[in-house]
Amino acid sequence: MYPDRRGVLGRGIHEIDTPALIIDYRQLRENIARMADYFRPLPADLRPHAKTHKCPQVAALQVAAGALGVTCAKLGEAEAMATAGIESILIANQLVGERTTDRLARLVRYTGAQVMPAVDAPDRVAELERAAIRWDVTLPAVVEVDIGLRRGGARSPGAALQLVRSLSSSDHLTFEGLIAYEGHALREKDLHARAEVVTRSMERFMEAVTYVEEAGIEVPIVSAGSTGTYTVTGNYPGLTEVEAGSYVFMDANYLATVEGFPPALHLLTTVTTRHEEGLLVTDMGLKTASVDQVPPIITDPVGITIAHLSEEHSQLLLESEEAKQLRVGDRLKAIVGHCCTTVNLHDRYYVCEDGVVVDVWPITGRGRSQ
Numbered sequence: 001m002y003p004d005r006r007g008v009l010g011r012g013i014h015e016i017d018t019p020a021l022i023i024d025y026r027q028l029r030e031n032i033a034r035m036a037d038y039f040r041p042l043p044a045d046l047r048p049h050a051k052t053h054k055c056p057q058v059a060a061l062q063v064a065a066g067a068l069g070v071t072c073a074k075l076g077e078a079e080a081m082a083t084a085g086i087e088s089i090l091i092a093n094q095l096v097g098e099r100t101t102d103r104l105a106r107l108v109r110y111t112g113a114q115v116m117p118a119v120d121a122p123d124r125v126a127e128l129e130r131a132a133i134r135w136d137v138t139l140p141a142v143v144e145v146d147i148g149l150r151r152g153g154a155r156s157p158g159a160a161l162q163l164v165r166s167l168s169s170s171d172h173l174t175f176e177g178l179i180a181y182e183g184h185a186l187r188e189k190d191l192h193a194r195a196e197v198v199t200r201s202m203e204r205f206m207e208a209v210t211y212v213e214e215a216g217i218e219v220p221i222v223s224a225g226s227t228g229t230y231t232v233t234g235n236y237p238g239l240t241e242v243e244a245g246s247y248v249f250m251d252a253n254y255l256a257t258v259e260g261f262p263p264a265l266h267l268l269t270t271v272t273t274r275h276e277e278g279l280l281v282t283d284m285g286l287k288t289a290s291v292d293q294v295p296p297i298i299t300d301p302v303g304i305t306i307a308h309l310s311e312e313h314s315q316l317l318l319e320s321e322e323a324k325q326l327r328v329g330d331r332l333k334a335i336v337g338h339c340c341t342t343v344n345l346h347d348r349y350y351v352c353e354d355g356v357v358v359d360v361w362p363i364t365g366r367g368r369s370q
């Protein structure tokens, strides 16, 4: 349960094996509190996306700060959360096939957690219902609506209503609400343009909500949102839940557009080779740092740029005098490029206060993409 705690608790971060993910415990709690404070006066609540941290200890802090539970992207993540005691979980994705829906029903039966997958086609409803019957449980579910991303989701209010009706009329399933995701708005780097796309997407979402309500069916959950859109989505009338995830750690990608959440997660890396004047090599590479959005940014010391990342090496160019003093064995800290995909490359977090390791948390949802 607690990998590699022995020998590191109470030690300085320079004693940790690297590459390693370091959580700044104080900043983590501040980020969690700040987002919780933002939602406290609003009609909408927060159900943070656990795909960012994949760690029940972080989820527990979010729930303790007032979150409704968590959102997950995959059943495997939901299993990691439910078996660790998180009681209410939205899976913002479709579950396909008998084996997968059986796992869901088994999870609900044996943990008693409320685990709500999305459906976006009649076959998904039928599969869920068959699993509910096989495992003698009632399965809650939400209907996903596409609002412009063209990923998951029913493609029209009429198609959504059909799915809502079949969930509501089932003896083995319950209709819990509608979900959508305005992820395409994040492609807009200009914040005014982004807000416009979010508003248009929410208008589309509310058309579907109204369509279902006008058919006489209550819609308890109306969920959407992200770290890059929560200020618009979270205030949109009719929305009940926001799924922001990355705010908890932050990353180089989001730092360019989202204010108020300093990084609580860093990648620690060690200098492994130093021969030339302006160049050194560390143990951070593509197997420990994702580059799908932007590369990591080395912040400590400053004055270093990444020239190249290979699987297990980074070649770094040294610009500042401080950086030029670095020697083999020295440690560097980087803000990760994309926190969600970087986390998925690691087994554990080293939780630190004032540079000292106070805990080690396993990333139990890591790799749980099935």
Ligand SMILES: Cc1ncc(COP(=O)(O)O)c(C=O)c1O
Residues within 6 Å of the ligand: 049, 052, 092, 181, 183, 224, 225, 226, 227, 228, 243, 244, 245, 246, 247, 340
């Ligand atoms: C369904 C869904 N909801 C919410 C989010 C928002 O997450 P974040 O706040 O990390 O951008 C995502 C991100 O991919 C998502 O896929």
